[in-house]
Amino acid sequence: MPLPETLRAQLADRFGNRFSQGESIRLQHGRDESVHDPELPDGVVFAESTEDVSDAVRLCASHDTPIIAYGAGSSVEGHLLAVHGGISLDLSGLNQVHSIHAEDLDATVQAGVTRKQLNDALKGTGLFFPIDPGADASLGGMAATRASGTNAVRYGTMRDNVMAMTVVLADGRIIRCGSRAKKSSAGYDLTRLLVGSEGTLGIITELTVRLYPIPEAISAAVCSFPSVDAAVNTVIQTIQIGIPVARIELLDPLTITAVNRHSKTTLPERPTLFFEFHGSSASVEEQAQFVQEIASEVGGEHFEWATRPEDRSRLWQARHDAYFACLQMKPGCKAFPTDVCVPISRLAECIQETNRDMAQVSIPIMLFGHVGDGNFHLVVLVDPDNAKDMKEAEWINERVVERALSMEGTCTGEHGIGLGKKKFMLREHGEGAIDVMRALKTALDPNNLLNPGKILP
Amino acid sequence: MPLPETLRAQLADRFGNRFSQGESIRLQHGRDESVHDPELPDGVVFAESTEDVSDAVRLCASHDTPIIAYGAGSSVEGHLLAVHGGISLDLSGLNQVHSIHAEDLDATVQAGVTRKQLNDALKGTGLFFPIDPGADASLGGMAATRASGTNAVRYGTMRDNVMAMTVVLADGRIIRCGSRAKKSSAGYDLTRLLVGSEGTLGIITELTVRLYPIPEAISAAVCSFPSVDAAVNTVIQTIQIGIPVARIELLDPLTITAVNRHSKTTLPERPTLFFEFHGSSASVEEQAQFVQEIASEVGGEHFEWATRPEDRSRLWQARHDAYFACLQMKPGCKAFPTDVCVPISRLAECIQETNRDMAQVSIPIMLFGHVGDGNFHLVVLVDPDNAKDMKEAEWINERVVERALSMEGTCTGEHGIGLGKKKFMLREHGEGAIDVMRALKTALDPNNLLNPGKILP
Numbered sequence: 001m002p003l004p005e006t007l008r009a010q011l012a013d014r015f016g017n018r019f020s021q022g023e024s025i026r027l028q029h030g031r032d033e034s035v036h037d038p039e040l041p042d043g044v045v046f047a048e049s050t051e052d053v054s055d056a057v058r059l060c061a062s063h064d065t066p067i068i069a070y071g072a073g074s075s076v077e078g079h080l081l082a083v084h085g086g087i088s089l090d091l092s093g094l095n096q097v098h099s100i101h102a103e104d105l106d107a108t109v110q111a112g113v114t115r116k117q118l119n120d121a122l123k124g125t126g127l128f129f130p131i132d133p134g135a136d137a138s139l140g141g142m143a144a145t146r147a148s149g150t151n152a153v154r155y156g157t158m159r160d161n162v163m164a165m166t167v168v169l170a171d172g173r174i175i176r177c178g179s180r181a182k183k184s185s186a187g188y189d190l191t192r193l194l195v196g197s198e199g200t201l202g203i204i205t206e207l208t209v210r211l212y213p214i215p216e217a218i219s220a221a222v223c224s225f226p227s228v229d230a231a232v233n234t235v236i237q238t239i240q241i242g243i244p245v246a247r248i249e250l251l252d253p254l255t256i257t258a259v260n261r262h263s264k265t266t267l268p269e270r271p272t273l274f275f276e277f278h279g280s281s282a283s284v285e286e287q288a289q290f291v292q293e294i295a296s297e298v299g300g301e302h303f304e305w306a307t308r309p310e311d312r313s314r315l316w317q318a319r320h321d322a323y324f325a326c327l328q329m330k331p332g333c334k335a336f337p338t339d340v341c342v343p344i345s346r347l348a349e350c351i352q353e354t355n356r357d358m359a360q361v362s363i364p365i366m367l368f369g370h371v372g373d374g375n376f377h378l379v380v381l382v383d384p385d386n387a388k389d390m391k392e393a394e395w396i397n398e399r400v401v402e403r404a405l406s407m408e409g410t411c412t413g414e415h416g417i418g419l420g421k422k423k424f425m426l427r428e429h430g431e432g433a434i435d436v437m438r439a440l441k442t443a444l445d446p447n448n449l450l451n452p453g454k455i456l457p
Numbered sequence: 458m459p460l461p462e463t464l465r466a467q468l469a470d471r472f473g474n475r476f477s478q479g480e481s482i483r484l485q486h487g488r489d490e491s492v493h494d495p496e497l498p499d500g501v502v503f504a505e506s507t508e509d510v511s512d513a514v515r516l517c518a519s520h521d522t523p524i525i526a527y528g529a530g531s532s533v534e535g536h537l538l539a540v541h542g543g544i545s546l547d548l549s550g551l552n553q554v555h556s557i558h559a560e561d562l563d564a565t566v567q568a569g570v571t572r573k574q575l576n577d578a579l580k581g582t583g584l585f586f587p588i589d590p591g592a593d594a595s596l597g598g599m600a601a602t603r604a605s606g607t608n609a610v611r612y613g614t615m616r617d618n619v620m621a622m623t624v625v626l627a628d629g630r631i632i633r634c635g636s637r638a639k640k641s642s643a644g645y646d647l648t649r650l651l652v653g654s655e656g657t658l659g660i661i662t663e664l665t666v667r668l669y670p671i672p673e674a675i676s677a678a679v680c681s682f683p684s685v686d687a688a689v690n691t692v693i694q695t696i697q698i699g700i701p702v703a704r705i706e707l708l709d710p711l712t713i714t715a716v717n718r719h720s721k722t723t724l725p726e727r728p729t730l731f732f733e734f735h736g737s738s739a740s741v742e743e744q745a746q747f748v749q750e751i752a753s754e755v756g757g758e759h760f761e762w763a764t765r766p767e768d769r770s771r772l773w774q775a776r777h778d779a780y781f782a783c784l785q786m787k788p789g790c791k792a793f794p795t796d797v798c799v800p801i802s803r804l805a806e807c808i809q810e811t812n813r814d815m816a817q818v819s820i821p822i823m824l825f826g827h828v829g830d831g832n833f834h835l836v837v838l839v840d841p842d843n844a845k846d847m848k849e850a851e852w853i854n855e856r857v858v859e860r861a862l863s864m865e866g867t868c869t870g871e872h873g874i875g876l877g878k879k880k881f882m883l884r885e886h887g888e889g890a891i892d893v894m895r896a897l898k899t900a901l902d903p904n905n906l907l908n909p910g911k912i913l914p
């Protein structure tokens with residue numbers, strides 16, 4: 001599907017050397033961090049402003065050419081792959097932090113600003129932006145995939161933390177949605193409709209996000225358990241008595257093995273919870289004490305806690321490095337990620353049944369996750385060229401998704417649908433809801449030009 | 458616009474005496490708590506199940522007859538008025554609490570269940586549902602108008618607290634959206650699109666809402682200030698240092714006069730903040746101390762705080778009764794409500810400028826609101842039959858809305874658009890966003906049968 005000659009000329013004319021058809025640039029924009037095979041766009045435009053995005057979309061639209069928004073390239077479900085060709089619109093040049101309103105706890109940034117860049121810009125304000133999906137993703141990309149991560153149990157996901165956006169529609173028009181008011185009931189919630197729409201309904205070019213005060217005190221704790229059940233019960237009780245825990249992460253024994261090897265730690269190779277508490281000094285101490293009591297009642301051991309930054313990061317290092325530690329368990333492999341989320345009352349059962357599946361395959365699989373939200377990942381280590389590996393990984397993924405759905409959960413807690421999860425959409429939402437999603441897509445992008453082939457089955 | 462004879466026969470056949478065309482029932486369903494003149498529906502159907510709703514919608518749709526969902530009738534912007542005739546669909550008979558999942562902190566209820574009914578059903582679980590718009594509204598209606606209230610600063614609005622829904626579409630089809638997973642990035646967020654859509658995109662018949670642990674301790678505080686500025690600064694600092702305050706309400710001097718008269722209290726007639734803190738015993742004490750320090754630095758006086766339930770309710774009684782106390786300042790009057798929300802950094806300025814407008818009219822106006830969110834109301838007391846009163850009220854409302862919008866706020870923080878705020882939609886959202894809302898409405902309700910004439914200008 002080569003680009004129409006006129007469009008090529010128009011893009012070259014409008015964007016000069018910010019329009020490229022070079023092989024390596026196209027390859028870089030036609031793959032993601034996942035096991036999906038690359039699918040190259042026909043060209044890449046490097047946008048630096050909302051007007052650039054609007055013009056690029058308008059030009060592409062006039063030639064029926066698809067447009068795929070590209071942030072930091074850190075998505076994992078094939079979101080960026082140019083399965084219908086077209087132009088990849090690289091938004092990393094939209095990298096300005098427009099304003100920080102410290103009194104209002106919000107900041108307005110361009111879509112290419114990454115979460116670390118925003119947090120750097122916030123230094124000295126006493127505020128931070130908490131959403132942390134692991135990768136240093138762009139905030140526009142995080143909004144587009146409704147990202148979250150370890151802090152979500154306390155601070156919510158991108159759904160909860162985007163207040164307003166500037167969006168380019170499929171015909172190039174620019175709209176604003178939302179406002180800087182903390183709440184509003186003024187009409188349809190376009191912001192929430194666009195958050196998580198993966199560039200298929202509009203392209204986010206600017207967003208206003210919520211900020212939070214850096215807590216006066218932060219403490220961390222680690223505790224190991226005789227069983228996943230005991231660990232999950234600790235999580236349930238912690239949340240149920242209202243301890244405002246900021247992070248609760250579960251690592252399974254094989255993940256602990258991986259981190260012990262990678263980080264030279266000596267953690268017991270058992271189901272392990274990592275906690276982080278935010279609050280006043282007195283409050284974080286009280287929170288840690290409560291949790292220790294709950295944990296020890298169900299057999300939790302080796303409870304360690306720390307408030308000094310260096311001790312905290314020592315404790316949390318294992319968790320931070322878990323993904324890379326896992327990858328090193330099978331050098332040269334790739335990770336096939338799963339991402340289910342279930343009501344927390346079903347979590348232990350979901351993990352136990354998944355463990356039984358894991359025992360039936362030969363590939364190494366580690367399990368860890370954001371258990372405060374009922375969300376966990378399997379890191380399934382595969383050689384993408386090995387058919388048996390891929391078949392086993394697919395089987396495990398389908399099993400865990402079917403299980404999560406049968407437990408009133410979701411096929412993806414935070415990674416999004418992209419290409420990889422499309423086949424589960426009908427099962428998760430039912431025909432009626434999928435029809436509604438299709439109707440919305442047709443209403444906003446009648447010619448199917450915005451990231452076509454994604455989300456909808 | 459009388460109902461088509463065939464439709465009348467079909468509704469009578471399907472619903473028996475749950476279909477009525479009696480004058481008093483139609484009147485009861487054709488007015489709300491506001492100053493809008495009644496607009497009667499042509500008939501009322503009392504639904505008791507999702508299937509009832511689906512059948513009623515299907516029958517009406519086959520005769521191009523509008524359908525207006527009716528919950529508890531407590532909305533205030535003319536949401537329920539049958540401006541294009543049609544059938545009012547009374548959902549109060551959908552009054553079952555289906556399930557309470559204490560471990561998962563969620564409950565699934567039918568749309569007609571009221572918030573008090575849900576909280577009664579939660580007795581003994583240690584959990585509560587926090588959203589409190591004042592009236593004992595139905596949860597379906599609260600979702601449909603994206604309601605919130607005094608607790609929103611801590612617990613969010615209906616936007617944040619509806620996890621899943623069963624919805625009847627304009628053609629009678631029944632869909633499910635969302636799930637009981639705490640988070641998901643599986644496709645378009647239909648739940649959030651429908652929350653706040655005021656019955657114009659679909660009719661909510663069932664919903665799953667989030668619950669919260671009843672805090673171990675609750676404390677309340679009241680403090681009066683030399684100026685609105687001082688009070689608002691206290692709020693800003695409280696939030697900015699991360700005190701997880703559960704409620705912060707501002708009452709202006711005239712509101713205090715009204716409550717002193719009504720509740721026989723002797724509060725100083727000055728700008729006054731009411732606080733509520735939730736947490737452990739130690740934590741609420743610490744929170745109250747922090748806030749007292751902040752308040753006294755800006756001249757806050759008469760700081761009273763209480764933890765025992767009877768003392769707390771004595772302190773908060775004034776706030777709870779404020780609306781009724783205000784109404785009694787002009788016997789026989791009605792309240793013309795305003796409902797703007799602005800970034801909190803602009804709040805003091807917004808209130809001061811509004812005070813200057815208030816000085817220019819003859820009708821009594823009280824100001825109070827959920828200042829932690831930047832949301833405040835004017836209770837403008839009018840005789841709806843007095844043209845001068847209504848003209849002054851309209852003028853005040855337009856002034857405060859224009860001011861809020863110029864400060865990056867919204868024309869409605871929690872009441873919704875209905876009929877009353879339609880004229881501000883274009884100014885708030887701009888043409889592009891309104892076009893998108895229209896496209897969504899057309900996609901989901903092509904014949905404009907669901908609550909026609911509301912939200913969209």
